[in-house]
Amino acid sequence: MRIIEVESYEKLSALAADIIGAQVLIKPDCVLGLATGSSPLGTYSNLVKRYEAGLLDFSRVRTVNLDEYCGLKGDDPQSYRYFMDTNLFNKVNVKKENTNLPDGSAGDMEAESERYEALVEALGWPDLQLLGIGQNGHIGFNEPEDTFPTKVHTVKLTESTIKANSRLFDKPEDVPTHAITMGIGAIMKAKRVLLIAGADKAEIVERAFRGPVTPQVPASILQLHRDATVIFSRA
Numbered sequence: 001m002r003i004i005e006v007e008s009y010e011k012l013s014a015l016a017a018d019i020i021g022a023q024v025l026i027k028p029d030c031v032l033g034l035a036t037g038s039s040p041l042g043t044y045s046n047l048v049k050r051y052e053a054g055l056l057d058f059s060r061v062r063t064v065n066l067d068e069y070c071g072l073k074g075d076d077p078q079s080y081r082y083f084m085d086t087n088l089f090n091k092v093n094v095k096k097e098n099t100n101l102p103d104g105s106a107g108d109m110e111a112e113s114e115r116y117e118a119l120v121e122a123l124g125w126p127d128l129q130l131l132g133i134g135q136n137g138h139i140g141f142n143e144p145e146d147t148f149p150t151k152v153h154t155v156k157l158t159e160s161t162i163k164a165n166s167r168l169f170d171k172p173e174d175v176p177t178h179a180i181t182m183g184i185g186a187i188m189k190a191k192r193v194l195l196i197a198g199a200d201k202a203e204i205v206e207r208a209f210r211g212p213v214t215p216q217v218p219a220s221i222l223q224l225h226r227d228a229t230v231i232f233s234r235a
């Protein structure tokens with residue numbers, strides 16, 4: 001795996017947008033695996049700027065997002081669907097019907113997990129999967145466990161993840177306790193993986209990518225991916 005260190009969040013965001021933009025240029029109908037959180041915000045705004053400048057065309061791109069909170073409808077401002085719509089999808093020419101996230105408000109989450117797994121497989125797995133990393137090493141919402149969960153599944157979020165995510169909610173009790181996430185299988189089947197991490201993730205980046213591969217640090221599995229790039233910003 002490649003670990004690229006840059007000196008600022010701006011450089012991280014520009015480089016990540018270069019890599020994603022190149023993917024769209026090389027394969028206009030590519031499948032982009034996308035992520036939410038604070039880390040990709042700069043990447044998405046760079047992609048929007050390039051689209052507005054006429055440099056990128058998303059009209060044939062298909063997208064699959066990693067995860068969604070359980071219990072939130074897509075029009076809830078805290079949902080990941082809302083995040084993606086407002087930060088990227090509504091600002092570029094991707095067709096809404098080509099954008100996919102798990103449905104956190106589905107009545108039967110087991111059926112929803114099977115539906116989403118089958119959908120990602122039918123799309124041929126992501127050509128490029130963008131990832132952030134949680135303070136405990138989670139990717140998507142694959143939390144530290146005894147084994148690597150392979151398929152789409154629902155998870156009970158750990159206390160540390162709920163605490164980290166509470167900054168984005170008005171009241172701590174509003175933070176969802178469960179989520180639905182792509183498994184490690186789909187992430188490992190992505191043809192390329194791009195993980196972005198800011199300076200606040202220095203410790204977990206060290207553990208995940210310079211330490212042993214273990215399901216207790218889920219991102220560590222990326223050491224075994226055939227084409228993984230980590231962009232880490234020192235500031």
Ligand code: GLP
Binds near residue numbers: 037038066133139161
């Ligand atoms: C959430 C998301 C992850 C994301 C992580 C880090 O838990 N499910 O996909 O990588 O947060 O988020 P941030 O980039 O805001 O630190």
